[in-house]
Amino acid sequence: MKKKAWAFIFFVILTLGSSVAISKNVEDTLIKSISIVSAIGIDSSDEGYEVTLQMINTAAKPDSAGEVPGSIIYQQSGRTITQAVKNILNRNPKKIFFDSAELIVIGEQTARELGIHEILSLFLTESEVSSSIKIMVTKDFPASKILKTITPAEKVSSKRINDIVHSNELNLGSAASVYPVKVMNDILRNIKGTALPYVTLSSEKEIGSTQENISSPEPEVLLILNGMAYFKKDKLAGYLTRDESKTFLALTNSAKKTSIETKCGADDKGYFTLNLERSKTSIKPEYKSGFISFKVKRKVRGELLESTCMQDDLKQLESKAETFLKSEMASLIAKSKEENNDFLGFLKEVYLRNPYKFNEISKKWDKLYPETPVEVEVDLTIEDIGDVNRIP
Template sequence: MKKKAWGLIFFVILTLGSSVVISKNVEDTLIKSISIVSAIGIDSSNEGYEVTLQMINTAAKPDSAGEVPGSIIYQQSGRTISQAVKNILNRNPKKIFLDSAELIVIGEQTAREQGIHEILTLFLTESEISSSIRIMVTKDYPASKIIKTITPAEKVSSKRINDIVHSNELNLGSVASVYPVKVMNDLLINIKATALPYVTLSSDQDIGSSQENISSPEPEVLLILNGMAYFKKDKLAGYLTRDESKIFLGFTNNTKKATIETKCGAADDQGFFTVHIKKSKTSVKPVYKNGMVSFQVERKMKGELFESTCRQDDLPYLESRAEAVLKSEMVGLIAKSQEENNDFLGFLKEVYLRNPYKFEEINKKWKELYPEVPVEVEVDLEIEDIGDVNRIP
């Protein structure tokens, strides 16, 4: 009886072991038979579009800093994006696996001159593209140069870019993740200009696309994500600075957390203080009077005092200083939007959401109205003191 039991146990162990080995072999064979795409770059070309695919190099260990590159780059042009991808297939015998792509990068020139509507239409109708893929534009460089950049810490630039976006969302608050569905909704509804994060490089040196870039403790070329780019219809219109991007994302309620650095007074020698914003809510209320429309904007925030070198550092004083600076920056961004007659802050959208009947009336003459629409801004900041380790009781 015991022999039969041991025989059964041995048979089960042998079967399970064989299954693991077979599954591992099947998985390895599958991985070797496909090209796993991590990022897609779209630029303009004489033919139409130039597509750059960043593919995971399965021969490289993800956590290794060895000489083997973490990605392989394929780049081809075509009259359409899909034709350019097919031209890549002619040079790569493996099946291209697009579902794994984490990032779409659109070159500045393409976004400015050709627009992004056609690009979005393709990626939203392509069943092999994940709906959770991030999308962004470049600043000063083509998408191909961004994707080819070899980065420290991560062997694949798309992974590095996504890590920077995630860290910025949780700490700085000047960048937010954007997905194709959100952008297409903005374009189709056409009541608010869309915005995308932008990526640039710290230097234009060619060393960025070689392993030499990460051979020293201080890489010559780094990826930088500092802010948001705004559009007019489907074409790139401009870039917001880091501070403007913080205000923009707070204004549109698209920030998770943010960090605000402010002077203690009018002069720099009076010191600075930093507040971590934990909660933020902006309300935009249209007001109708005598056939005219105006807006009341109120932003309420709660945050922690993180650091202060101010001589006068009582909380009411710091709150009033931060409120004044934030209000000034909000007014400045609104003025910029009105000067360019580009409602990327979404005032018309608030009319649409709150009063569709008024929207029909105002929408017809919004281009004439918007540059002169009165906007009243109020800021309310509550700072929680987390203590000062320098104060000895």
């Protein structure tokens, strides 16, 4: 009986070992037969579009700092994006696997001149591209240059960009992940200007696309993601600063967490920093005597992180912080109205709350919006986290 038992155990171990070996061999063969796309870059060209595909170099170890690059770049032009991709196939015999792509990067010139509607239409109907892919635009540089940049910490720049976006969402609150479906909904409904995060580079130096860029502890070219770009219909209209982006994401309830730094007061040269975690903004349309106005109210809870103020009276700091946030919100709303670009979503609130009124004013919104009164209110509470200098 014991011999039979040991024979059975040996047979099981041999079978499992063979299965693992065969599976590993099949997996390696499959990986070698396909090109795994990590990011897609779209730029303008004389023909029409220039497509840059950033593909994962399977010969490079993800956690290795060796000379082998983490990605391989293929770049071709065509009258359409599809044609440009087919031109890449002529140079890469392997099956291109798009489902793993994490990022679509659209160049600034393309977004300004050609718009993003056609690009989104293609990728939303392309079954090989994941619906969870993120989308962003560039600032000052083409998408191809962004994807060619060799970054520290991560061998593939698309992975680095996604990490920066995620970190920004959790800590700074000046950028947020955006997906094609949401952008297309904004464009098709035409009731709110859309917004996308934008990425740029710290330097124009060509060293960014070489291994030399990461050969020192202080790389000369870094990827920077500081804020959001706003659109009018499907074309890029402008960029928000980091602080404007924080305000924008707060107004649209898209910020998970952020912080502010402001002065203590007129007679106090110090500063204090608040961590804002629980924030909710409501935009309520009001109708009176045939005219429309809006009341914007932001309710937020803050935590005092640091203060160099002469007096740390929480009520006084709350008042200063409320004034600061109210000023930032009013300033961004004024900018939106000056450009007659409702990327903050005031008309959308009318659409959601009162479809009858929406039908009445939507066709003349371009004339109404710049003169529409908007009242801003902020209710901020600083949670007392205690004083380490006070003995309990």
